Structures are given as C-alpha cells and as structure tokens.
Amino acid sequence: MGIWILNAAVVTADNTQTTKHILVEGGIIEKIAEGAAPDTAGHTAIDAQGKLLTPGLIDMHVHLREPGFEHKETIATGTRSAARGGFTTIACMPNTRPVIDTVETVKYVLDKAETEGIVRVLPYGCITKNELGRELTDFDALKAAGVIGYTDDGVGVQSAQMMKDAMAKAASIGMPIIAHCEDNTLVEGAAVSEGEFARKNGLKGIPNESEAIHVGRDILLAEATGVHYHVCHVSTEQSVRLIRHAKQFGIKVTAEVCPHHLILSDEDIPGMDANWKMNPPLRTPRDVQACIEGLLDGTIDIVVTDHAPHSEEEKARGMALAPFGIVGFETAFPLLYTKFVATGQWTLQFLVDKMTKLPAEVFGLPWGKLEVGAAADLTLIDLETEKAVDPAEFASKGRNTPFTGWKLKGWPALTIMEGKVVWSE
Numbered sequence: 001m002g003i004w005i006l007n008a009a010v011v012t013a014d015n016t017q018t019t020k021h022i023l024v025e026g027g028i029i030e031k032i033a034e035g036a037a038p039d040t041a042g043h044t045a046i047d048a049q050g051k052l053l054t055p056g057l058i059d060m061h062v063h064l065r066e067p068g069f070e071h072k073e074t075i076a077t078g079t080r081s082a083a084r085g086g087f088t089t090i091a092c093m094p095n096t097r098p099v100i101d102t103v104e105t106v107k108y109v110l111d112k113a114e115t116e117g118i119v120r121v122l123p124y125g126c127i128t129k130n131e132l133g134r135e136l137t138d139f140d141a142l143k144a145a146g147v148i149g150y151t152d153d154g155v156g157v158q159s160a161q162m163m164k165d166a167m168a169k170a171a172s173i174g175m176p177i178i179a180h181c182e183d184n185t186l187v188e189g190a191a192v193s194e195g196e197f198a199r200k201n202g203l204k205g206i207p208n209e210s211e212a213i214h215v216g217r218d219i220l221l222a223e224a225t226g227v228h229y230h231v232c233h234v235s236t237e238q239s240v241r242l243i244r245h246a247k248q249f250g251i252k253v254t255a256e257v258c259p260h261h262l263i264l265s266d267e268d269i270p271g272m273d274a275n276w277k278m279n280p281p282l283r284t285p286r287d288v289q290a291c292i293e294g295l296l297d298g299t300i301d302i303v304v305t306d307h308a309p310h311s312e313e314e315k316a317r318g319m320a321l322a323p324f325g326i327v328g329f330e331t332a333f334p335l336l337y338t339k340f341v342a343t344g345q346w347t348l349q350f351l352v353d354k355m356t357k358l359p360a361e362v363f364g365l366p367w368g369k370l371e372v373g374a375a376a377d378l379t380l381i382d383l384e385t386e387k388a389v390d391p392a393e394f395a396s397k398g399r400n401t402p403f404t405g406w407k408l409k410g411w412p413a414l415t416i417m418e419g420k421v422v423w424s425e
C-alpha cells in the first residue's frame with residue numbers, strides 16, 4: 001500500500017506553481033500525475049490542497065551532540081527536530097565526545113541513527129585526531145566506515161601545513177574538506193563580533209579577518225591540491241569576496257550560509273542574552289548584505305542551519321561565558337520564506353533549490369529531487385498560516401533561539417522520508 005499525495009502545489013524551474021498528485025510506494029516516487037485527482041483505492045490518500053510540496057529539505061551542517069552531550073540533544077531528538085523543520089537528510093558535525101575520529105564512533109552514530117533516528121543522518125569525520133590540529137585521522141578508514149567528508153568544525157585547523165596535508169589526502173580519495181574558518185590568534189576570549197554591540201558594551205570583538213584569513217589561505221591550498229574545499233557558515237563580506245574571486249579562477253570551492261547570518265546583524269542584539277551568541281557571530285549590516293548578495297549570485301551555494309542546541313542552564317551563563325550556538329532546524333524555512341520570498345526578494349524556487357537540489361549537487365548526494373524513481377523524501381509546507389516562533393513547541397531539546405515570538409509563514413506540515421511519514425504537525 002502506498003500514499004497518494006493529492007492536489008499539492010509544486011514549484012517548477014521557471015518558478016510557476018502547478019498542481020500535482022504524487023504516488024509514493026516502496027520508498028520511491030512511483031508516479032506524478034496532473035489534472036483530475038486519480039483513483040486512490042488501495043492506498044492512503046493525503047489531501048495537500050493549498051500546500052507546497054518540495055523534495056525533503058537537506059541540511060549539510062548540524063550538531064546532534066551524541067555521543068557525549070546528550071543533555072543538549074540526542075540523535076533521537078535531533079532527528080525529530082529536523083523532521084519537524086521539513087528536513088529528511090542532515091549531515092552531522094564530529095565535535096561530539098568522543099569526537100568522530102575513529103571507525104567505532106562513526107559506527108556508533110550510524111547505528112544510533114538507524115535505530116533511534118527518523119531522518120537520514122550523514123556523519124562527517126574529523127580532519128585531525130581529537131580536533132587538536134596535531135595529527136591527521138585515518139581518512140581511508142573513516143571513508144570506508146561511511147563519513148561523507150572531513151571537518152574539525154567548532155575550531156579552525158590552525159596549521160597551514162596540516163590543512164594542506166589534509167587536502168592532499170582528501171583529494172587523492174575523492175573526498176571534500178569542510179572548513180570552520182577561524183584563526184585563534186585573532187579571537188582570544190571574544191564572544192561577539194567586533195562592531196557596534198561590542199563597542200557599546202565594552203566587549204572584546206571577533207574581527208572579520210579571523211574568518212577570512214582562513215578562507216583566503218585555504219583557497220590557495222585548495223588550488224594547490226585540487227581538493228573540493230567547502231567553507232562553513234560564511235559570515236563576512238571579506239569571505240564572500242575571496243570565494244567569489246576563487247570561483248572566477250575555477251578553484252573547486254563551495255560555500256554555505258546560515259539563516260541568522262542572512263537576517264540578523266550585531267545591531268539587532270537586544271542585550272546580554274546568550275541566545276544571540278553563536279560562532280561565527282552576528283556581523284555588521286554590511287556583512288549581512290554581502291552574504292545575501294553572495295547567495296544570490298551563486299558565490300555561496302547552499303543554506304545550512306548550523307543547528308547547535310545547548311541546555312537552558314548553559315545559555316543562562318551570560319554572553320561572556322555561555323557556549324556558542326543556536327538551534328536552527330525548526331525555524332529555517334519559515335524565516336527565509338517570510339523574510340525573502342513573501343517579500344518578493346527571492347523566488348520560491350530559489351529558496352527551495354538552496355535547501356534541496358543544490359546541497360545534493362555540491363556533495364554528490366542522490367536526494368533533493370522530485371521526480372519519478374527518486375527516493376520519496378518529501379516535505380509539505382503551509383505557506384499561508386502565520387504563527388509565532390514558540391521554543392516550547394520545539395522537538396529539539398534546545399530552546400536557544402534569538403527568534404522567539406517572530407511571526408512567520410512557511411511552516412512545514414508533513415515530512416516523508418523514503419515513503420514513510422516521519423512527522424505530521
């Protein structure tokens with residue numbers, strides 16, 4: 001028995017919307033029909049009238065916190081949060097405890113995802129053992145165990161030689177390097193960006209160069225080694241400029257940006273509230289504008305959430321002491337839809353592609369497609385109902401968001417992974 005999704009609005013390449021009926025069976029999209037509703041006898045029917053149907057959303061940068069930080073999030077709660085946000089494929093960062101730098105830890109995460117997770121989890125492995133920047137992990141063994149790339153996310157790889165060795169090795173086995181770009185010598189002890197907020201509150205700031213120096217260095221190393229180099233959470237005008245320039249030279253670089261870096265600047269921070277503290281930090285309005293322009297002209301390839309849950313107690317330690325990070329799964333699509341699509345700045349197709357088709361293309365994944373024979377990873381989205389962000393409703397253990405109370409449209413209503421309904425509002 002399959003599922004017929006009837007009367008769904010599907011957005012096509014030229015941004016027009018057409019009504020389609022989709023039969024999901026055996027985990028794949030079996031049929032796509034137009035016109036009069038088909039006979040659904042023998043199948044479950046879901047009326048999607050008035051809702052948008054997209055491929056399941058893909059998020060290539062998330063923190064599931066397991067193993068080691070289960071008080072912040074688990075693979076069970078994190079994948080539920082993802083499903084509630086419309087995501088069916090998520091790629092998790094290895095800065096857990098232990099970090100994902102051995103075959104055993106990769107297997108642990110994949111097993112947990114299989115038994116307790118409800119969406120597809122793709123793990124990254126560390127570049128260096130313990131993310132200490134001193135010794136490369138066993139790239140071949142990690143690849144064989146199932147990682148999709150290497151990253152020391154959470155910290156930058158400080159040594160250029162170490163990064164070059166990592167890139168050369170990754171290139172030789174056809175794997176990407178995913179980089180958290182941050183030069184530690186420029187950020188010592190800072191919690192927020194260098195800018196208005198830091199000045200007003202007498203805080204030490206994190207300068208834009210701390211990110212862009214690594215972006216520039218790594219682009220040169222990527223050119224020298226031929227690796228696919230992917231830049232994490234771009235937040236500065238300088239990084240956008242460097243990546244744009246590198247792409248013009250045909251260097252194999254791709255990049256991602258988070259919703260908060262497209263929507264908020266340091267001038268929006270209301271006070272010493274750590275729900276506004278993340279790394280990279282909120283930058284200046286000029287940086288926000290550069291990230292938007294970079295996304296629009298293709299310099300930045302994809303949108304990711306950098307979903308980073310923390311406990312309330314941890315976030316209550318204040319701006320200086322609280323850990324960096326905000327949750328992202330359950331607000332990502334509504335935020336971007338409301339801010340950029342509903343206001344006519346972006347087409348709906350543009351936003352959907354940046355969260356489905358393009359992440360799949362950048363990482364060579366088979367998902368993110370709405371076509372016959374493709375995996376039945378599907379998301380139904382209500383574009384009409386306006387609702388305020390209420391962290392108490394989150395499926396995530398994390399409540400750490402700066403968007404509490406924001407009135408948004410574009411809420412995911414139903415998520416299907418491989419033909420199974422994994423979330424229904």
Ligand SMILES: [Zn+2]
Nearest residue numbers: 153154180232
């Ligand atoms: Zn990071």
